[in-house]
Amino acid sequence: MKTSVIVIDDHAIFRMGVVQALALSNAITVVGEGSSALDALTLAETLQPDVALIDISMPGGGIKAAADIHRLCSNI
Numbered sequence: 001m002k003t004s005v006i007v008i009d010d011h012a013i014f015r016m017g018v019v020q021a022l023a024l025s026n027a028i029t030v031v032g033e034g035s036s037a038l039d040a041l042t043l044a045e046t047l048q049p050d051v052a053l054i055d056i057s058m059p060g061g062g063i064k065a066a067a068d069i070h071r072l073c074s075n076i
């Protein structure tokens with residue numbers, strides 16, 4: 001079973017590079033991408049990935065987004 005991941009970073013080129021690097025793994029599937037804390041929370045609630053890879057310095061704050069995701073979707 002593959003690990004599902006969402007990738008959240010406000011720098012599109014960096015985010016694309018991370019997604020491409022993760023795509024090389026047979027054990028990981030990127031199920032969503034976003035650029036803000038709101039995107040992170042929305043994708044986490046909607047997609048329920050195994051892992052949320054979040055930039056800590058992005059619009060809305062990555063640390064706050066991680067805390068909100070943990071509070072609402074503690075399995076991520």
